[in-house]
Amino acid sequence: MYIYLNGQIIKEEEAVISVFDHGFMYGLGLFETFRVYQGHPFLLVDHLHRLRKGLTELQIQWDVTNEQVVDAIQQILHKNKLQDAYIRLNVSAGPSGLGLITEPYKDSTTIIYVKQIPEMVKEKKGVFLKIRRNTPEGSYRLKSHHYLNNILGKQEIGQNTELEGIFLTKEGFVAEGIVSNLFWVKDRIVYTPHIETGILNGITRQFVLKLLEEAKITYKEGFFSLDDLLSSDEAFITNSIQEIIPLYKIEHKLFPKSERHITRWLQKKYNELKHIL
Structure with a gap:
């Protein structure tokens, strides 16, 4: 599968992030999971609103617009030849070295994962x-x-x-x-x-x-x-x-x-x- 990583569409096995990303080291990261139905990301605006509110709480700067998110989703859907999909939009604090900091994070890491919808149980x-x-x-x-x-x-x-x-x-x-x-x-x-x-x-x-x-x-x-x-x-x-x-x-x-x-x-x-x- 192909994923989105900081502005690029790449094969998932080629995806690499810093070992000093504070999303990995200290859990400073947020994510949203949502469905895409025939190319349409359901309730995306609501998901992005919650994501941005949380990122503000964590002092993680994230300057990606709604339009850019939609464009990235369409790119990975096209690349993976999918119209119905499971999407995970992940934003972590980014690399900041060893140790806790109190300053805002200005170099966040953005990943959009995608996979086929698994078979769902009915009850x-x-x-x-x-x-x-x-x-x-x-x-x-x-x-x-x-x-x-x-x-x-x-x-x-x-x-x-x-x-x-x-x-x-x-x-x-x-x-x-x-x-x-x-x-x-x-x-x-x-x-x-x-x-x-x-x-x-x-x-x-x-x-x-x-x-x-x-x-x-x-x-x-x-x-x-x-x-x-x-x-x-x-x-x-x-x-x-x-x-x-x-x-x-x-x-x-x-x-x-x-x-x-x-x-x-x-x-x-x-x-x-x-x-x-």
Whole structure:
């Protein structure tokens, strides 16, 4: 495959970055993953807005425009002969030598990875993880290179793609999936953990909340217990690659397909808009 590295389209095996890149040394880097549908990067503006906000927090200067990102994506899609793809846009602090610094980073490293969309499962089973969700490094969770907590969660459940591990906070509140946000429905009200629990405010999560608001479907964000989740009528997870995936079971709690009313409606709206927004 070909990737984008600092303005160049190169073969992935030829890609090289500095061993002094602070994205590698200290985890100072952010990334966005999103889908491209028939050449259209879905919700790209939202992803770039979150990325730039986080880079400002980390004092990483990044002068790439939206137009340049779109152009780079189109180039790697063309080079790889793809129209539907998985994209990861990665910006790290860049090389700055050994040791921590407090000055802004002015030589960031930009990489755009691309791969074919893997075969997606239609539904998943949720399992509660023993390892707890770590707290954000700053005032809120960034989509950063600090991924050890997620990896340990994934190691706990293994490679089964039909499972999604569900983190709890250290206090025992429901948090999020390893790579997803979590929603459930009780009596036609949609529930999801508040970002103050320390979860990532996912772009697809934000999109779902906007759809619910526009349709005047009541939703509540908060600090919820296991009983709140396990007494619900339907449940689903979201992320930008897997889209909206129903959970047919969480531990021993079954969610009948016949109860997936809001999940199916959201999936329908997503499919209507994924080539547009």
